[in-house]
Amino acid sequence: MNQAERPPAPAIHKNMIVWSLIAVLAIALLSIVALLYAQGQNVQSYKKTISALEDQLSSRNIEAQLAPLVKNTGDVSEQVERKRLSYPGITFDGCGALSQYQSTDWYPNLAQHTTLAIKPLVKGSEVDVPLQDVSDACLSNDGNLLIMLFPGGYGGGPTIYTFDTKTYELQRAALIDHGRGWLASPKKFGQRDGNIINLEGKVGDAGAGSTMYYSYFFLDNVIELQKEYNYDAENPDQGTWFYY
Numbered sequence: 001m002n003q004a005e006r007p008p009a010p011a012i013h014k015n016m017i018v019w020s021l022i023a024v025l026a027i028a029l030l031s032i033v034a035l036l037y038a039q040g041q042n043v044q045s046y047k048k049t050i051s052a053l054e055d056q057l058s059s060r061n062i063e064a065q066l067a068p069l070v071k072n073t074g075d076v077s078e079q080v081e082r083k084r085l086s087y088p089g090i091t092f093d094g095c096g097a098l099s100q101y102q103s104t105d106w107y108p109n110l111a112q113h114t115t116l117a118i119k120p121l122v123k124g125s126e127v128d129v130p131l132q133d134v135s136d137a138c139l140s141n142d143g144n145l146l147i148m149l150f151p152g153g154y155g156g157g158p159t160i161y162t163f164d165t166k167t168y169e170l171q172r173a174a175l176i177d178h179g180r181g182w183l184a185s186p187k188k189f190g191q192r193d194g195n196i197i198n199l200e201g202k203v204g205d206a207g208a209g210s211t212m213y214y215s216y217f218f219l220d221n222v223i224e225l226q227k228e229y230n231y232d233a234e235n236p237d238q239g240t241w242f243y244y
Contacts, residue, residue, distance in 0.1 A: 090140040090142060090143025090145055091140060091142055091143070092138045092139065092140045092192070093139050093140060093141050094138065094139065095136055095137065095138035095139075095188075095189055096136070096137065097137070098131070098132070098134040098137040098148065099132075101137070101139060101146070104165070106163075106165040106166075106168065109168040110131070110146070110163050110168070110170070111131065113131060113170055114130065114131055115128035115129060115130055115131065116128065116129060116131060116150070116159075116161060116170075116172075117129075117172070118150050118152055118156065118159040129150060133150060133151075134148045134149065134150060135149055135150065135151045135187045135188065136148075136149040136187065136188045136189050137149070138189055138197075139165075144164055144165045144166040144167075145162060145163075145164060145165065145218075146162070146163040146164075146165055147160060147161070147162050147163075147189070147197075147216075147218055148160065148161045148162075148163065149186065149187070149188070149189055149199075151185045151186065151187045152183075152185035154185075154203075155181075155182040155183060155203065156183060156185060157175060157177060157183030157184065157185055157201075157212075157223075157225075158175070158183075158185055158186050158199055158201065158214060158216075158223055159172070159173075159175075160172070160173040160216060160221075160223060161173070162218070162221050171221055173216070173221045173222060173223050174221065174222045174223070175222075175223045175224075176222065176223065176224040176225065177225045178225055178244045180225055180228075180244070182203070183201070183203070183212060183225065184201030184202050184203035184210060184211065184212040184228075185201045185203070186199035186200055186201035186214065187201070189216070195217065195218065195219045196215045196216065196217055196218075197215075197216040197218055198213065198214070198215060198216075199213070199214040199215075199216055199223070200212070200213055200214070201214070204233065207232060207233045207234065208230070208231070208232060208233065209230070209231055209232075209233055209236070210228050210229065210230045210231075211228065211229045211231075212225060212227075212228045213225075213226050213227050213228065214226060224244075225244055226243070226244060227241060227242060227243045227244060228241070228242050229241055229242075230242065
């Protein structure tokens, strides 16, 4: 190349500057893209973490709400959760004698349990009673659920069993009496209020009587003593209330 064909030195310097700027801009652009990608990944990670924390908090809130129900009832927390998930929004078709269900396809599986345990006295041993001693039974066809009430022995309070007419699982309800002891035993299921069935039982001795009111949380399979009215047999209208 001769002298005339060689590019001027200032032009070469200018081109180098231009290409250097382009390279710097390209590197900066790539850095920005990489940073945005990393932030996007972090956002997704944060969202997953937040979602997991929300699930944990929700679970803890449910457990906290159920805690008063499972207090002093033994290992029933798993039972409570399973019942809550298994029977949402059920409708009972009716209540009455257990014998009315003998023609159903699931009854033979229930009848295999010829006796069920109940607690006759506060400090007494549990005893087995015939299945036919059920004093009231309510069926939910859409919930595949049968609830059975045993009136219980003297001073023992109510005993309730649930029977899943689909899986044939039989479970006894937990009883929360707040340390009361010597409980009245309802003979019939009372009025339903949402997911609670009310029960009322009477007990008396030596001229004194008590009417006790229970709530049966059938989704959780838990019975809880709520209040009682104590009175003298000669003046039943001048008794006193006690709330738990």
